[in-house]
Amino acid sequence: MNVSELAQHLNLSPTTVSRALSGQGEKYRVSAATVQRVRQAAEKFHVSPDPLGTSLRSGKLGMIGLLVPDITNSFFAQLARCIELELRQHGMTVQLCDSNEDAAVEAKLLQQMLGRRLNGLIIAPVGRTSAEFTRAIESSPMPIIMLDRIVPHLNVPTISLDNVAAGRLAAEHLIKTGHQRIGCLRGDHESFTDRQRFRGVTEALADAGFEMNSDWISGSGYTQAASLTGAGAILDSDPRPDAVIALSGQGILGILEAAQELRVRIPEDVSIIAFDEQPWSSFANPPLTTVSQPTQQMAVEAVNSLVEPTSRPSLVLGANIIERKSVQLRKALE
Amino acid sequence: MNVSELAQHLNLSPTTVSRALSGQGEKYRVSAATVQRVRQAAEKFHVSPDPLGTSLRSGKLGMIGLLVPDITNSFFAQLARCIELELRQHGMTVQLCDSNEDAAVEAKLLQQMLGRRLNGLIIAPVGRTSAEFTRAIESSPMPIIMLDRIVPHLNVPTISLDNVAAGRLAAEHLIKTGHQRIGCLRGDHESFTDRQRFRGVTEALADAGFEMNSDWISGSGYTQAASLTGAGAILDSDPRPDAVIALSGQGILGILEAAQELRVRIPEDVSIIAFDEQPWSSFANPPLTTVSQPTQQMAVEAVNSLVEPTSRPSLVLGANIIERKSVQLRKALE
DNA sequence: ATGAAAGCGCTAACAG
DNA sequence: CTGTTAGCGCTTTCAT
Numbered sequence: 208m209n210v211s212e213l214a215q216h217l218n219l220s221p222t223t224v225s226r227a228l229s230g231q232g233e234k235y236r237v238s239a240a241t242v243q244r245v246r247q248a249a250e251k252f253h254v255s256p257d258p259l260g261t262s263l264r265s266g267k268l269g270m271i272g273l274l275v276p277d278i279t280n281s282f283f284a285q286l287a288r289c290i291e292l293e294l295r296q297h298g299m300t301v302q303l304c305d306s307n308e309d310a311a312v313e314a315k316l317l318q319q320m321l322g323r324r325l326n327g328l329i330i331a332p333v334g335r336t337s338a339e340f341t342r343a344i345e346s347s348p349m350p351i352i353m354l355d356r357i358v359p360h361l362n363v364p365t366i367s368l369d370n371v372a373a374g375r376l377a378a379e380h381l382i383k384t385g386h387q388r389i390g391c392l393r394g395d396h397e398s399f400t401d402r403q404r405f406r407g408v409t410e411a412l413a414d415a416g417f418e419m420n421s422d423w424i425s426g427s428g429y430t431q432a433a434s435l436t437g438a439g440a441i442l443d444s445d446p447r448p449d450a451v452i453a454l455s456g457q458g459i460l461g462i463l464e465a466a467q468e469l470r471v472r473i474p475e476d477v478s479i480i481a482f483d484e485q486p487w488s489s490f491a492n493p494p495l496t497t498v499s500q501p502t503q504q505m506a507v508e509a510v511n512s513l514v515e516p517t518s519r520p521s522l523v524l525g526a527n528i529i530e531r532k533s534v535q536l537r538k539a540l541e
Numbered sequence: 542m543n544v545s546e547l548a549q550h551l552n553l554s555p556t557t558v559s560r561a562l563s564g565q566g567e568k569y570r571v572s573a574a575t576v577q578r579v580r581q582a583a584e585k586f587h588v589s590p591d592p593l594g595t596s597l598r599s600g601k602l603g604m605i606g607l608l609v610p611d612i613t614n615s616f617f618a619q620l621a622r623c624i625e626l627e628l629r630q631h632g633m634t635v636q637l638c639d640s641n642e643d644a645a646v647e648a649k650l651l652q653q654m655l656g657r658r659l660n661g662l663i664i665a666p667v668g669r670t671s672a673e674f675t676r677a678i679e680s681s682p683m684p685i686i687m688l689d690r691i692v693p694h695l696n697v698p699t700i701s702l703d704n705v706a707a708g709r710l711a712a713e714h715l716i717k718t719g720h721q722r723i724g725c726l727r728g729d730h731e732s733f734t735d736r737q738r739f740r741g742v743t744e745a746l747a748d749a750g751f752e753m754n755s756d757w758i759s760g761s762g763y764t765q766a767a768s769l770t771g772a773g774a775i776l777d778s779d780p781r782p783d784a785v786i787a788l789s790g791q792g793i794l795g796i797l798e799a800a801q802e803l804r805v806r807i808p809e810d811v812s813i814i815a816f817d818e819q820p821w822s823s824f825a826n827p828p829l830t831t832v833s834q835p836t837q838q839m840a841v842e843a844v845n846s847l848v849e850p851t852s853r854p855s856l857v858l859g860a861n862i863i864e865r866k867s868v869q870l871r872k873a874l875e
Numbered sequence: 876a877t878g879a880a881a882g883c884g885c886t887a888a889c890a891g
Numbered sequence: 892c893t894g895t896t897a898g899c900g901c902t903t904t905c906a907t
Contacts, residue, residue, distance in 0.1 A: 209885090223893060255656060260899095279619055460824070544902095555900085598882085
């Protein structure tokens with residue numbers, strides 16, 4: 208039964224029923240008695256206004272789109288969970304799209320989502336900018352907020368780590384613990400986030416007077432395959448680095464796998480510090496020292512920025528290190 | 542610009558434009574020339590029919606609801622990803638809901654989803670049956686399929702592991718490798734899946750002539766906290782089991798954490814076999830022997846059963862063991 | 876081969 | 892205090 212039918216049943220107009228049900232009784236001065244009657248009948252027959260009708264009328268679906276590169280990555284899963292929960296408090300739902308780290312797919316999905324009447328979009332992009340993607344975002348009338356691997360200089364508010372600081376943080380931790388040959392498994396070099404993190408690492412190294420050996424830098428994307436081959440290249444280089452920073456959550460899986468294959472011991476042969484805290488970080492072999500992001504805060508802020516009318520500025524957050532066993536104290540060389 | 546406006550622009554009726562765009566030109570014998578003209582104009586002005594209008598007309602949202610207990614659990618994340626991808630091939634999208642292992646929340650979310658005009662529901666339930674949940678499911682006119690922690694005897698097709706066989710598989714593997722004191726970290730005892738898996742374990746043990754020590758059985762839910770305390774109880778018992786089976790993906794995290802706290806060595810002190818393969822299973826300390834589910838197949842079958850008109854029967858799939866290092870060969874006792 | 880009209884379910888504007 | 896009308900954007904039925 209829908210609102211009209213209920214109205215008929217009660218000898219009322221759909222309008223009145225709608226008003227009573229939507230809590231606008233006051234505003235339109237529907238009599239308290241009528242409101243009562245409608246409410247009870249609605250309860251009894253399990254009637255509530257069909258959201259589809261409401262949506263068509265209002266032009267909004269009451270739903271926001273969430274586009275992530277890999278829901279299987281626990282960072283994004285956690286983000287998704289927080290976002291869904293937060294939105295629920297605001298009576299909104301979530302459409303989930305996973306681009307599988309593929310920029311072309313991402314562009315298609317974005318296009319598709321923009322064509323639906325979503326109330327807004329939360330995008331955690333692949334990070335590789337395409338003209339298509341950029342244009343679609345910039346010309347969108349839909350509220351959008353970009354997260355994590357943000358693409359810079361788009362006219363869209365963003366929430367992200369201070370990635371160069373985070374890169375520095377990781378590198379400085381390694382330097383402080385006596386490492387001298389520091390390598391880096393990057394994600395996609397075209398991603399701003401990756402470049403920023405890498406810049407932080409480079410700067411810290413330069414400040415300490417170290418040179419970067421290009422053999423120790425690798426990685427060509429955020430996929431599993433790219434991480435594995437990149438990690439293999441680094442760990443198989445000669446001389447081998449005495450520490451490697453994994454700049455992404457996927458990266459650490461590549462390093463762990465490559466180390467296993469090449470029988471490189473962590474942390475005896477090389478220390479590892481990994482971006483993104485994971486539920487299993489403490490149970491890895493060895494327990495991983497990680498750079499952790501304030502995931503929940505990101506989610507909450509993202510939702511707020513879409514739900515609140517006030518357009519806030521972009522947000523930059525700080526990372527922090529969780530120390531465990533994958534970084535070994537090295538003696539200083541003479 | 543929408544279909545009507547485009548029609549106006551072309552001096553056509555919305556009807557014709559709609560037909561041309563929807564590929565029904567043939568059927569209604571719209572002239573090929575007109576179809577061409579419409580298509581080109583649509584391309585030029587980036588016009589495509591508003592899905593919201595279509596939905597209202599057809600009564601379907603072109604979207605299926607996916608309800609999981611914990612998207613942060615990599616099993617469900619993988620499921621979600623496959624499902625989204627598969628549905629996309631059919632031109633459908635996904636609404637994601639996460640009940641956070643809370644049956645009350647689950648019931649609310651279910652209710653809410655049933656009220657929207659989704660094309661169907663894929664539910665991976667918490668597993669704890671509530672009258673509300675059951676009633677909602679059974680009286681639903683919406684196609685539903687239930688996955689993984691199915692609740693039995695509802696009038697809904699299901700896709701699940703042969704859980705007693707899977708439980709047996711795990712227990713028999715342990716028996717074969719010489720274990721005599723086999724414990725079990727359960728999930729929610731009210732969940733059918735948990736009971737089935739546990740039954741499999743019990744049967745295998747009985748067949749081998751072992752007794753079950755109730756000190757070695759614990760676990761009171763799928764949450765992190767429950768897993769941890771349950772695992773602690775088992776590993777702290779005296780005598781301690783020489784092997785324990787984690788009946789859920791969350792459970793293994795509890796065991797690993799408890800073992801760390803209690804300084805119980807795996808596999809020297811106790812062997813572990815864990816349900817659900819995870820991306821990091823090989824990199825845990827020690828690499829985990831797991832019982833693996835055919836996740837992708839589950840996803841594909843779930844989608845098919847909603848998309849295809851033919852109502853298929855419930856599906857029961859087989860698990861298999863992936864052997865790694867968390868199970869140690871024990872000498873038989875005299 | 877094309878169009879007019881109707882209606883999916885809702886609610887805001889305008890009457891009374 | 893309540894009802895009538897209209898329209899959100901689409902597609903199907905019935906006409907021509």
